[in-house]
Amino acid sequence: MNGSKRRMILAAAALAAIASGAWASGGQDGAATGAETKRPTITVANYQMEPTPEDAELLKLYGDKLSADYKVININHDKYHELLNVKLASGEIPDLIYLRQADTLGTYVKQGVVAKLTEDMIKQNAPDLYKMLSSYAPGFLEMGKINGVQYGIPAVSPTNIFHIPLVYRADWMRKVGVTKVPETLAEFESLMYKFAKEDPDGNGKNDTYGLSRDGFFAVFGAFGVVPFHEKTDYWMKQGDKVINHTASSNARQALELIAKWYKDGVIDPEFVTGENQGGYWAISHALINGRIGFTSRANYYHWAMPGVYQDVDAAGNRAPNQPGAVAKELIALNPKAELALGQALKGPSGVAGIMEFNRLMNFYVVGKLAEQDPAKLAKVLQTLNLSANPDYLTRTSVKYGQEGKYWKLVDPASETMNMIPPYDKDQSYWSRIGGVLAMSGTPFPPKAAREQWAYSLKYDQGGVKSVIQVGLPTAMKYKAELMKIRDEAYISIITGAKPVSYFDEFLQKYMAAGGAEAEKEATEFIKAQM
Amino acid sequence: MTIARNINRREREFGEHAFTAINYSLMAVLSFFTLYPFLFLFTSSFSGLDASLGGFSLWPRAFTLDNYVRVAANPLVASGYWNTILRTVLGTALSLIATFTLAYPLSKKSFPLRNFWTALVVFTMFFSGGLIPTYLLVKNLRLVDTVWSLVLPELVSAYNLIIVRNYMQTIPASLEESARIDGANDIVILFRIILPVCKPIIATIALWVAVWHWNAWFDCMIYVNKAGGEVMQLVMRRIVMLGSTDQITQMMAEQDIATPEGLKAATILVATIPILCAYPFVQKYFVKGVMVGSLKG
Numbered sequence: 001m002n003g004s005k006r007r008m009i010l011a012a013a014a015l016a017a018i019a020s021g022a023w024a025s026g027g028q029d030g031a032a033t034g035a036e037t038k039r040p041t042i043t044v045a046n047y048q049m050e051p052t053p054e055d056a057e058l059l060k061l062y063g064d065k066l067s068a069d070y071k072v073i074n075i076n077h078d079k080y081h082e083l084l085n086v087k088l089a090s091g092e093i094p095d096l097i098y099l100r101q102a103d104t105l106g107t108y109v110k111q112g113v114v115a116k117l118t119e120d121m122i123k124q125n126a127p128d129l130y131k132m133l134s135s136y137a138p139g140f141l142e143m144g145k146i147n148g149v150q151y152g153i154p155a156v157s158p159t160n161i162f163h164i165p166l167v168y169r170a171d172w173m174r175k176v177g178v179t180k181v182p183e184t185l186a187e188f189e190s191l192m193y194k195f196a197k198e199d200p201d202g203n204g205k206n207d208t209y210g211l212s213r214d215g216f217f218a219v220f221g222a223f224g225v226v227p228f229h230e231k232t233d234y235w236m237k238q239g240d241k242v243i244n245h246t247a248s249s250n251a252r253q254a255l256e257l258i259a260k261w262y263k264d265g266v267i268d269p270e271f272v273t274g275e276n277q278g279g280y281w282a283i284s285h286a287l288i289n290g291r292i293g294f295t296s297r298a299n300y301y302h303w304a305m306p307g308v309y310q311d312v313d314a315a316g317n318r319a320p321n322q323p324g325a326v327a328k329e330l331i332a333l334n335p336k337a338e339l340a341l342g343q344a345l346k347g348p349s350g351v352a353g354i355m356e357f358n359r360l361m362n363f364y365v366v367g368k369l370a371e372q373d374p375a376k377l378a379k380v381l382q383t384l385n386l387s388a389n390p391d392y393l394t395r396t397s398v399k400y401g402q403e404g405k406y407w408k409l410v411d412p413a414s415e416t417m418n419m420i421p422p423y424d425k426d427q428s429y430w431s432r433i434g435g436v437l438a439m440s441g442t443p444f445p446p447k448a449a450r451e452q453w454a455y456s457l458k459y460d461q462g463g464v465k466s467v468i469q470v471g472l473p474t475a476m477k478y479k480a481e482l483m484k485i486r487d488e489a490y491i492s493i494i495t496g497a498k499p500v501s502y503f504d505e506f507l508q509k510y511m512a513a514g515g516a517e518a519e520k521e522a523t524e525f526i527k528a529q530m
Numbered sequence: 531m532t533i534a535r536n537i538n539r540r541e542r543e544f545g546e547h548a549f550t551a552i553n554y555s556l557m558a559v560l561s562f563f564t565l566y567p568f569l570f571l572f573t574s575s576f577s578g579l580d581a582s583l584g585g586f587s588l589w590p591r592a593f594t595l596d597n598y599v600r601v602a603a604n605p606l607v608a609s610g611y612w613n614t615i616l617r618t619v620l621g622t623a624l625s626l627i628a629t630f631t632l633a634y635p636l637s638k639k640s641f642p643l644r645n646f647w648t649a650l651v652v653f654t655m656f657f658s659g660g661l662i663p664t665y666l667l668v669k670n671l672r673l674v675d676t677v678w679s680l681v682l683p684e685l686v687s688a689y690n691l692i693i694v695r696n697y698m699q700t701i702p703a704s705l706e707e708s709a710r711i712d713g714a715n716d717i718v719i720l721f722r723i724i725l726p727v728c729k730p731i732i733a734t735i736a737l738w739v740a741v742w743h744w745n746a747w748f749d750c751m752i753y754v755n756k757a758g759g760e761v762m763q764l765v766m767r768r769i770v771m772l773g774s775t776d777q778i779t780q781m782m783a784e785q786d787i788a789t790p791e792g793l794k795a796a797t798i799l800v801a802t803i804p805i806l807c808a809y810p811f812v813q814k815y816f817v818k819g820v821m822v823g824s825l826k827g
Contacts, residue, residue, distance in 0.1 A: 050606060050768065053757035074755040076764070078771055086752060089662045090669055279791060432757070 040376040041069040045084060045094040047077055048436045049428035058401060058434030068379045072436050088113050093367040096380050103471030105152045105363050115371035117150040125381035129388040137443040143360055143470050152363030155441025162454045163344060163356040163463035165300040166218050169293040170338035172200035181342040185222040188345050195293035196266040212268035212275050212286045214297035220254045221354030222347030226464055227251035228490055233475060234466040235522050242522040246486050247507055247515060255493050256500045263496055268292050272491055288330045300454050302326040305339050309453035312411040314418045344462035356463025361441045387439035399438035400430050415447045467526060474521040478514030485510050574795035597796035609758045610765035618743040621681040625739045628686045629694055634720055637698035655688040668753055679753035690735050697731040733815030744805040766801040770794045
C-alpha cells in the first residue's frame with residue numbers, strides 16, 4: 001500500500017528501494033486487525049524515556065490480562081504537550097492520556113478531548129485504584145473534577161509526603177564552633193552569619209556566604225509560607241478568604257529579615273540566577289562548590305551521604321547506603337565535605353515549617369473517543385487499575401517487567417528491589433518493554449530503608465502545603481505576569497534596591513494585574529469543595 | 531631622493547607587518563573562541579569525573595574511554611546514525627535533483643509564465659502552512675513513520691532554488707547555442723553542458739542541504755513515532771536533556787537520574803564530528819558558489 005504510492009512519486013530515485021526496505025519493516029498493520037474480534041485497541045500516550053516498539057512484551061501481557069490490543073503513541077517527553085496538541089488537533093485522540101502538567105487539565109477539558117467519568121465507574125472498573133487513593137491520598141480524586149464532573153485521575157507522589165531538606169555543611173559548622181544543628185530561626189540566623197563571616201572553609205579569604213535562593217525556602221517556611229517558588233503558586237486559607245502565599249504578610253516579614261541578611265553580606269549576591277547552573281536539576285552548584293553553607297534544594301534522598309542508613313544490597317544483605325545523586329557530586333569534588341540534615345525551623349510563631357512539594361504530580365485522563373464505547377472505557381480504567389494493585393510484586397511487574405528477569409525483590413518487608421544487570425545501567429529499558437502502560441504516581445506509603453531514614457529525620461512533619469494544587473483558569477491566565485511582578489519586587493526588596501515598605505505598593509500592583517481576580521476564584525473554589 | 535624613498539618603503543613595510551601582526555592575532559583570538567566549545571567537549575568526553583566538578587581545563591581529568599564505550603553500546607545510537615545517514619543521503623540527492631530541474635527552466639527567459647512560477651516559489655519563503663496543517667498533510671499522504679516524511683516536506687527550499695537559478699542565469703547563452711547546433715536536446719544540454727559548469731553551486735547546495743538534514747530533529751520528533759525511527763540528533767537530545775527537568779515534571783524517585791557530563795560530551799561529539807568532516811572537502815567550491823550565487827533579481 002505504502003510502497004506503490006512511494007514508487008509513483010519517486011520512480012526515478014535510485015535510493016528508494018533501500019529506503020523503503022529499511023523503513024517499511026515497522027509496517028502499520030494495526031488498521032487491518034480489530035474488526036475480526038471484539039478486542040478493542042487501546043491507544044496510550046504516557047511518559048516514556050524512549051519509544052516503545054509495537055511488539056513490546058508488556059503490551060502482550062496487558063493484552064492477555066484484559067483482552068485488548070495496546071498501541072503506544074510514542075510522544076517525545078521533551079516537548080510532550082506541544083506534540084500531544086498536534087496529535088489532538090489532527091483528530092488522533094489516544095484513549096489513555098497522561099497530562100504531564102496537572103495545570104493543563106482544564107484546558108483539555110475545554111477543548112473537548114477528555115471523556116467524562118463518574119466515581120462509580122472508577123469504583124467498579126478500578127477498585128484497587130479507588131481504594132489506594134481513598135486510603136493513602138484522600139481528597140486527591142476530587143482535584144480531578146471540573147465543575148463537579150470527574151475528568152482526571154490523579155497521580156500522587158508517594159515520597160512528597162516528606163518536605164524539602166535543610167542541608168548544612170557539617171564540616172563548616174565544626175569550623176565555626178557550632179555543634180547543634182539549628183532548630184529555630186534565631187539559631188539559624190546566628191549560624192548563617194558565622195558561615196559568612198568566620199571563614200568556614202579556612203582559606204583566609206572572605207568568599208563564603210550563608211545561603212542563596214533555595215535556602216530562602218527555610219526562612220519563608222519558618223513564617224509558614226512558600227511565596228517565592230520559581231513555578232508553583234501556593235495558596236493558604238486566611239479568615240474566610242484563600243490567598244496566595246506571595247501576597248501574605250508572613251512573606252513580608254520574612255523578606256524584611258532576608259533583606260537585612262543581604263545587607264550584612266550573608267546572602268550570596270548571585271541568588272538572583274539561582275543555585276543550579278544547568279545540568280542535573282537537583283544540584284546546588286553554589287553549595288557543592290563551597291560558596292554557601294546551607295541549601296534546601298531538591299529532596300532528602302539527593303543529599304544522603306554514604307552510610308546514613310542501612311540499605312539492602314543485591315544479595316539481600318544489610319549494607320551502608322550508596323550516596324544520593326548530589327551527595328555523590330559533593331564527595332567527588334571535596335572528599336572532606338560533610339553534611340548535616342536539619343529540622344524545619346521554628347519561626348516567631350513557634351511553629352516549624354518548610355515547603356513540601358505538591359503531592360499531586362499529574363493527571364491521567366480517558367480520551368473523548370472512548371466515551372461512546374463503555375466497554376472500551378472500562379478497559380482503560382482496568383488498565384490503570386493494574387498499577388494500583390495492593391501487591392507490590394504485581395504492581396511493580398506491570399511497569400518493570402517480570403521479577404527475576406529484569407529485577408529482583410531483595411527484601412519483601414521493605415519492598416526493596418534491585419535491577420538485574422545490565423538493566424541497572426539501562427534506566428530506560430522499561431519504556432522499551434512496554435512499561436509505558438503503567439501509571440506512575442501511586443501513593444502507597446514508602447517502606448524502603450531510604451524512606452525510613454526520612455521518617456527518622458521527621459521530614460513527614462512540618463511540611464507547608466498548598467490548599468490548591470491544580471491550576472485554576474484565572475490563576476493560569478495571569479500566572480506569568482504575576483510571577484514577573486513578584487520576582488521583580490522580591491528581588492528589589494532583598495537586594496535593598498527598594499525598602500521593605502515597597503511591599504504595599506507591590507501588593508497593589510499585584511492585585512490590579514490579576515492577583516485579586518485569582519484570589520476570588522481560589523476562594524470560591526475552596527468554598528465549593530466544602 | 532633615494533633616502534626619502536627608502537624611508538617611505540621602510541614605513542610601508544612596518545605598516546604592513548603591523549597590520550599582519552594585528553590581523554593574525556585577532557584571527558587567533560577569534561579562532562580560539564570558535565574552537566573552545568569543541569575543545570571543552572573533547573576534554574570532557576575523555577574525563578572520568580563529572581565535568582561539572584571544575585571549570586576550565588585543557589586536559590581530560592582522569593582520562594578514560596568509558597564515555598565512548600557507553601555511547602557505542604547504546605542501541606539507540608546505532609539506529610539513530612543509520613536513520614540520519616539515510617535521510618541525509620536520500621534527502622540531499624533528491625533535493626539536488628528537484629532543485630536543479632526546477633531552477634533550470636526558471637532560469638530561461640523564454641520559459642512561459644516564468645515570473646508567475648518564480649513568484650509561486652518565492653511565496654513559500656514568506657508564508658507556510660503552519661505546524662498542524664503540515665502534519666495533517668503528511669499524515670494524510672501516509673508518510674508518517676517513514677523516511678519520506680523527513681525528505682519530502684523540505685524537498686525544495688525556495689532560497690536554494692533562487693540561488694541556483696541566478697547562478698544558471700550567469701552562464702552565457704552561447705554555450706547552449708553551440709550545443710544545440712551540435713544537435714543536443716534540452717535534457718542533454720542540462721546534464722552535459724549546464725551541470726558540469728554548475729559544479730561549485732552544486733557543492734554549495736549539497737553541503738547546505740546535507741548539513742540541514744544532519745542537524746534536523748524537530749520534523750522527526752513530530753512525524754516519526756515508531757521505535758527505532760529516531761534520528762541521531764533526537765537520540766543525542768534525549769541523552770543530553772535527561773535529568774534537566776525538575777521536580778514538577780519528575781514523577782518518581784526512580785526516575786531521579788541524569789546523564790553524566792562526560793557522556794553528554796561524548797554523545798554530542800559523536801553526533802557532530804561526521805558532518806564537520808564534510809566541510810574541508812567542499813571548501814574549494816563553497817566560496818566560489820556562494821559568491822556567484824548571490825541574489826541579482
